[in-house]
Amino acid sequence: MSARRILTGKRLGMTDICNGEENIVVEVENLIDDKEISKIRYTPVNVRGTGIGSSDPSEIIYSGCDCVNLCADNCPCVVRFGPSYNSDGCILVQSCSKPIVECNSMCICGSSCPNRIVQNGLQFKLQVFRTKHKGWGLRTLQDIPLNRFVCEYAGEVIGYKEAYRRAAQQQEDDSNYIIILKEHLTRGKVVKTCVDPTTIGNIGRYINHSCDPNLCMLAVRVDNEIPKLGLFARRKIHQNEELSFDYAGEASLSHEDNAAKNVIEESINKQEAGGVVERKLGACRADGTLALKQCYCETKCCRGFLPRDNDLYSVLENAVDGGSV
Numbered sequence: 001m002s003a004r005r006i007l008t009g010k011r012l013g014m015t016d017i018c019n020g021e022e023n024i025v026v027e028v029e030n031l032i033d034d035k036e037i038s039k040i041r042y043t044p045v046n047v048r049g050t051g052i053g054s055s056d057p058s059e060i061i062y063s064g065c066d067c068v069n070l071c072a073d074n075c076p077c078v079v080r081f082g083p084s085y086n087s088d089g090c091i092l093v094q095s096c097s098k099p100i101v102e103c104n105s106m107c108i109c110g111s112s113c114p115n116r117i118v119q120n121g122l123q124f125k126l127q128v129f130r131t132k133h134k135g136w137g138l139r140t141l142q143d144i145p146l147n148r149f150v151c152e153y154a155g156e157v158i159g160y161k162e163a164y165r166r167a168a169q170q171q172e173d174d175s176n177y178i179i180i181l182k183e184h185l186t187r188g189k190v191v192k193t194c195v196d197p198t199t200i201g202n203i204g205r206y207i208n209h210s211c212d213p214n215l216c217m218l219a220v221r222v223d224n225e226i227p228k229l230g231l232f233a234r235r236k237i238h239q240n241e242e243l244s245f246d247y248a249g250e251a252s253l254s255h256e257d258n259a260a261k262n263v264i265e266e267s268i269n270k271q272e273a274g275g276v277v278e279r280k281l282g283a284c285r286a287d288g289t290l291a292l293k294q295c296y297c298e299t300k301c302c303r304g305f306l307p308r309d310n311d312l313y314s315v316l317e318n319a320v321d322g323g324s325v
């Protein structure tokens with residue numbers, strides 16, 4: 001049985017894509033069995049995958065602000081939808097029901113601008129560890145305050161049909177990493193963003209599902225309309241606690257908050273897209289039928305099975321791919 005190992009991204013096979021984070025230190029602990037962690041290509045941010053047309057998550061499309069001092073309520077990036085974060089870097093609860101748009105690569109303001117949070121990456125020391133029944137999981141080695149950004153769920157951004165194709169190839173026991181984020185606009189329009197960190201991804205891929213999770217996933221836009229999938233603490237998270245989010249997207253920032261269920265106004269400008277995570281992809285049998293996996297979140301409100309996305313049976317033809325409105 002192996003124990004604790006401190007590995008760099010390179011040693012994990014998490015190599016070479018971007019931002020100089022290829023040497024990211026990832027602590028891996030396995031006190032359960034002899035299983036080695038599989039190699040992936042590490043990317044801290046989304047990368048372009050198959051089936052999203054000409055969209056590219058690294059493209060810079062939005063125009064920037066020219067705030068010389070730190071961006072405040074009069075910054076054009078903030079004015080448009082109202083502030084998303086407070087001065088302590090915490091997400092505001094109302095951000096659940098409005099687009100979250102950060103300052104971007106064209107903005108004059110620097111990296112310490114309070115409207116740059118998700119793009120600044122990890123702020124807390126996290127550890128990949130072996131769980132008893134859920135494969136690998138991710139936990140925090142530090143306390144995390146309520147509403148702070150924890151990590152991105154990053155990987156290949158792919159089209160909806162490609163997500164379906166990949167899901168259909170999964171074996172019943174395979175872990176599923178594909179997330180489909182659905183943002184509801186007016187007139188029944190739904191924008192789907194599919195992120196697959198199965199072979200190219202960041203440490204968000206190790207976060208397991210819980211029916212009573214400590215994280216909430218929100219769409220955050222920076223340089224273009226393809227959102228980053230940001231995971232924020234929906235309560236105080238204690239050192240060594242496993243991180244989790246609801247794969248069904250049912251957990252919003254706080255237990256009382258129903259704002260995330262609101263349908264947001266469709267915007268004229270693509271930059272204004274935003275909304276809520278609704279449902280994610282469940283495990284799919286090779287014959288295209290969906291297999292329900294038993295949930296081991298061990299919470300009092302456990303629903304028994306991992307969430308699945310019934311839409312995959314029928315709506316392929318109507319899919320809007322790649323985060324474009």
Ligand SMILES: C[S@@+](CC[C@H](N)C(=O)[O-])C[C@H]1O[C@@H](n2cnc3c(N)ncnc32)[C@H](O)[C@@H]1O
Pocket residue numbers: 133134135136137174175176177205206207208209210283293294295296297306
């Ligand atoms: C995004 S991955 C999470 C990391 C994964 N555990 C691993 O070992 O790489 C999702 C997969 O983890 C497993 N999983 C996640 N949450 C679970 C839960 N609450 N109960 C059982 N299995 C879970 C399922 O196999 C699921 O398809």
